[in-house]
Amino acid sequence: MQSSEFHDKETDVTVIGCGPVGLFAVFQCGMLGLRTQVIDVLDAVGGQCIALYPDKPIYDIPSHPVISARGLIEQLCKQIAPFKAGFHLGQVALRLVGAGENWTVVTAKGCEITSRAVFVAAGAGSLQPNRPNLRRLEEFEDKSVFYAVRDIADFSGRSVVIAGGGDSAVDWCIALAELCTVTLVHRRPNFRAAPESERRLRALIEAERVKLVAPAQLQDLEGEGGQLTGVVVSEPNGPRLLSASRLLLCYGLLNDVGPLSGWGLALQVNKVLVDPTTMQTNLPGIYAIGDIASFPGKLKLILNGFAEAAIAAHHAFGRCRPGELLRFEYSTAKGVPTVS
């Protein structure tokens, strides 16, 4: 999926979140002739399936005895390809503004999308990285302190401190050890990583190609103008300064409904309350589907999110095409509509 270049859009349905349920909503809308624009805080489509467990096998997608999370997303991308949805990735949906029958969603990158209906398919929330409590952290973020490796050239040849002890920290140690001087800081001497990855990390530490500082915790950052020069860690014996021009923070992802919480939606424990017969929220034209939706009997399975997307699309049709009759047709009879 290519991110769309245009910033001001008018469409039928704005979909927030492109995990499996958001992607299938694009399909269901497309089958009814509704155009869609999709926003996601992550840089890639697939939501948690891609960000958290791409290689895990899923067994309960109907008529796929087994499919990897990545395979599921690839199939869904093929399925929605005919509908040419616009994608606005790497940007959180910041504000919701109502005007007449329309809603405008404004993203953190200034993209504004106006539509009759908005589907909130934000899963567990906006999946923000866990940020440690460090003085002056904002000053360095996205300049020399990162939560993900977006461009590996940014790290090449640098002194890099990686903080964390899960799969992500361990995997990046292995990948970056080829290109930079890597120091791994972890609060415990053990890791929560795939055994094979941990074995490879131990071998790199043994060969002195990765330096392990553990148990230790981040205490302070040194540098000026956003350019890191060192990381102070606290060890059992006291603080130590590690020279570093890059810090990669791998403390996992935080589930948080994020800016949604200020949109006037009726919420219950970080979930959006909906009427399950329509998937509509307390705001007319705003729907919630998938894991973020809450209603009596809600089952947090991907397959149920798919069904909720279908229900929302059929209801939203009436809002997007007032006066037009929605003739119920099976896909076997009508095929996949072509879009211009």
Add this chain to the structure above:
Amino acid sequence: MQSSEFHDKETDVTVIGCGPVGLFAVFQCGMLGLRTQVIDVLDAVGGQCIALYPDKPIYDIPSHPVISARGLIEQLCKQIAPFKAGFHLGQVALRLVGAGENWTVVTAKGCEITSRAVFVAAGAGSLQPNRPNLRRLEEFEDKSVFYAVRDIADFSGRSVVIAGGGDSAVDWCIALAELCTVTLVHRRPNFRAAPESERRLRALIEAERVKLVAPAQLQDLEGEGGQLTGVVVSEPNGPRLLSASRLLLCYGLLNDVGPLSGWGLALQVNKVLVDPTTMQTNLPGIYAIGDIASFPGKLKLILNGFAEAAIAAHHAFGRCRPGELLRFEYSTAKGVPTVS
């Protein structure tokens, strides 16, 4: 799927109907450790998908950009294989008898299945063949008058009258012309069949390997002791006797809830009313899922039936395993349980 040989069964969930939704209910129950026995009026699993449109492409199964109805059923059969459900095919579910917390379903072949929960996944109903209004019809049925070819040897070398003008009539003319003397009786000179099939039929008529009697309608049957000797048809000029020892009636399938209508279930226009938060009917422990279920906002899509199967299975767990805690787990975490 092999039909089960044993007639008296005790299980956790009895599933009535094994179209796609009934089959997926077996999977969802299995994932929760619930055993299932399945009843269907048809001789093969797959419901309408196999009986009515096996080769039609379906486009709206999530993460299958396209799959044939037969392919869908094959995949579902693979998916449920680990759970070793029992199948009781070719028999309508006739009676429902409650005793304490249990329900017993009795089939037309005398099979009795007792369980805590029953899932009615009967689709559009029991898919009975359309029966013409002919005197003494019952006398010949299943002896020399048939609605389907179950054993082609029954027809070999016979004089066969085939009645109807749809795909089924045309396809059987083509198939049986090799083996018997075939006369096709249809009320109109045109057919509602695939163009290629119609072309092949026309060629057989041209070559005098199939005799076409049209426009004509069935008027009477001749014969004794269930053994047909002739079929009287009415033509514009009057009646005509066609010599025949077999009559194959291809007048399509009739959707009818069948014996279900006498079970005390709350119905609305041949649908079973359910609480959509649990999929339970007015009778505790009896659930309805898929096309036969009715509730506000019901969408008659296969994918929504899948989600309904999951909801019913999770609710039925509490009934089948009172006191046991259902720990919600993703299939990625627990895999597919093994059953003994």
